[in-house]
Amino acid sequence: MSDNLQIGVSREEGDKNVSVLRLTGSLDANTQNQLEDKAKETIDGGAEYLVLDMSGVDYLGSAGMRAIHAITNQLSPEESSMRSARLKVLSPSPAAAKVFKTLGFDSFIDIHDNLDEAIAAL
């Protein structure tokens, strides 16, 4: 068990079924499953589009990226190798954004710094 990561979920008003997962804390090998489980629960609950708000994430490692990769596959299994149309990432720290870029995830997941923009891009 860990209290190193807190995840708040909110459903956005609008035509599309968009949920925002607000992450606070560390996204590492210890908390990877927490994020995957919460995302699965949210998708199983009907969410078709997700925004991952990472403004409160103080650490992102490869385990966190694996979780994000698993979520994109769950949202759009049929287009897993293409740019994700159903998941957007919001406001990662410079260190987290660097991990995205180093591992090449920026080539298939869009990063936004504004929630309205992220939702409009879905």
Add this chain to the structure above:
Amino acid sequence: MPHFKADLGQLSRIREFVTETAAALGVVPTALDDLRLAVDEAVTNIIVHGYRGAGEITLDITADGNDLVVELRDEAPAFDPTAATTGKPRQPEAHTSPGGFGLYLIRQSMDEISYRRTSAGNELTMRKRDVVKGVR
């Protein structure tokens, strides 16, 4: 020398230890993210792919001139991360090999990585050059 339990629940404490020790040694703040990342990934690999159960990890962080040197020791089965192949992941699907993402991040974050198998276990040394600037 600081010892940590091989438990994923220790990762945040280990990252704090890296931050505090490196800062006390006079490491420039801009290098701290890379150091935390490299140590977290290396320790995660030891826990997940090495021990796969209970064990202990020794983490030693020292300054060698202007270089910062991180030494990790464990008693898990032999694993040489410097021998594993990793390329730049263009397609994430291509990176399903265990620990592959983490090893790639370690190599991008540190300047030198060396591995030794000793009678006591695995010994991984990671060096980041020219980051120790403070007066010690």
